[in-house]
Amino acid sequence: MEVGFLGLGIMGKAMSMNLLRHGFKVTVWNRTLSKCDELVEHGASVAETPAAVVKKCKYTIAMLSDPSAALSVVFGKDGILEQICAGKGYVDMSTVDADTSSKINEAITAKGGYFLEAPVSGSKKPAEDGQLVILAAGEKALYEEVIPAFNVMGKKSFYLGQVGNGAKMKLVVNMIMGSMINAFSEGLVLAGRSGLDPSVLLDVLDLGGIANPMFRMKGPTMIQGSHSPAFPLKHQQKDMRLALALGDETATSMPVAAAANEAFKKARSMGLGDLDFSAVYETVKALEQPSQKS
Numbered sequence: 001m002e003v004g005f006l007g008l009g010i011m012g013k014a015m016s017m018n019l020l021r022h023g024f025k026v027t028v029w030n031r032t033l034s035k036c037d038e039l040v041e042h043g044a045s046v047a048e049t050p051a052a053v054v055k056k057c058k059y060t061i062a063m064l065s066d067p068s069a070a071l072s073v074v075f076g077k078d079g080i081l082e083q084i085c086a087g088k089g090y091v092d093m094s095t096v097d098a099d100t101s102s103k104i105n106e107a108i109t110a111k112g113g114y115f116l117e118a119p120v121s122g123s124k125k126p127a128e129d130g131q132l133v134i135l136a137a138g139e140k141a142l143y144e145e146v147i148p149a150f151n152v153m154g155k156k157s158f159y160l161g162q163v164g165n166g167a168k169m170k171l172v173v174n175m176i177m178g179s180m181i182n183a184f185s186e187g188l189v190l191a192g193r194s195g196l197d198p199s200v201l202l203d204v205l206d207l208g209g210i211a212n213p214m215f216r217m218k219g220p221t222m223i224q225g226s227h228s229p230a231f232p233l234k235h236q237q238k239d240m241r242l243a244l245a246l247g248d249e250t251a252t253s254m255p256v257a258a259a260a261n262e263a264f265k266k267a268r269s270m271g272l273g274d275l276d277f278s279a280v281y282e283t284v285k286a287l288e289q290p291s292q293k294s
């Protein structure tokens with residue numbers, strides 16, 4: 001199967017590498033073209049523009065940072081719309097909001113193409129291991145045609161119906177995740193300031209009802225103050241912002257998520273946006289320790 005792949009960041013690189021490893025013929029494009037070199041070493045072809053990828057491939061997958069990147073690759077100069085036509089499919093796996101996905105869907109289908117949104121749950125390591133959870137919505141026929149690619153990139157694919165449902169599901173999941181990492185950060189700092197060993201807290205958590213892979217994986221490096229980016233904090237803050245907007249639309253009160261978003265914004269203002277989202281821990285550590293007397 002031949003596929004195009006747009007966006008070779010942390011996720012896109014790992015996902016397209018998996019496709020190559022499993023025998024797919026892959027044509028890649030990245031805004032910073034030099035990032036294509038490593039994929040070429042593993043057998044990929046390169047195209048100069050998104051339009052050139054679509055011209056060459058029946059199916060094109062995108063994994064881009066945010067709504068503005070997703071829109072510019074479709075609507076911009078040399079973008080997807082210049083070449084999409086009947087018989088070609090476009091699958092956007094970026095995390096965006098439902099409005100962005102719907103705009104892209106309308107434009108692609110107006111040209112006769114097929115569209116599927118398919119954001120993913122899982123980070124750098126699951127992407128490398130082909131263990132993502134894929135949240136697809138849109139054209140069912142396209143979903144069925146690209147299942148062989150999803151099976152290589154992920155461990156489970158959900159088909160969620162109309163365009164927008166994939167985006168919404170992803171935002172709900174990341175809203176929960178972003179709130180959890182904040183509560184976890186506060187717990188680690190509280191343990192330390194209470195004279196407890198935070199690494200013992202990790203062991204206690206891991207044996208109880210709130211044990212989870214995120215605490216298990218991130219806890220030890222957070223305690224060391226190491227936040228090498230797997231999921232960049234700026235993207236987690238984007239997801240909180242988009243989830244809160246979904247909360248506005250649906251009149252859903254989310255005070256916990258709103259507080260978590262403020263913490264991520266604070267982290268960005270401290271220059272931590274390119275680090276892993278676990279760096280929100282540093283904002284809690286940076287808060288002045290209240291005096292014991294007051």
Ligand SMILES: NC(=O)C1=CN([C@@H]2O[C@H](COP(=O)(O)OP(=O)(O)OC[C@H]3O[C@@H](n4cnc5c(N)ncnc54)[C@H](OP(=O)(O)O)[C@@H]3O)[C@@H](O)[C@H]2O)C=CC1
Pocket residue numbers: 006007008009010011012030031032033035063064065066068069072073093094095096120121122123124230231232235236
């Ligand atoms: N990292 C993770 O753990 C996960 C991330 N996601 C989501 O996946 C998406 C990608 O994440 P990730 O790979 O981590 O992000 P990165 O920041 O590593 O990569 C972002 C990619 O988007 C490209 N890009 C940014 N702006 C534009 C633009 N205006 N036009 C064209 N290309 C652009 C970048 O190109 P360039 O190289 O030129 O900058 C790069 O290829 C995001 O939506 C994120 O929320 C979902 C699940 C997990």
Ligand SMILES: O=CC(=O)O
Pocket residue numbers: 095120121122123174231
């Ligand atoms: O979007 C991030 C993830 O870990 O999933």
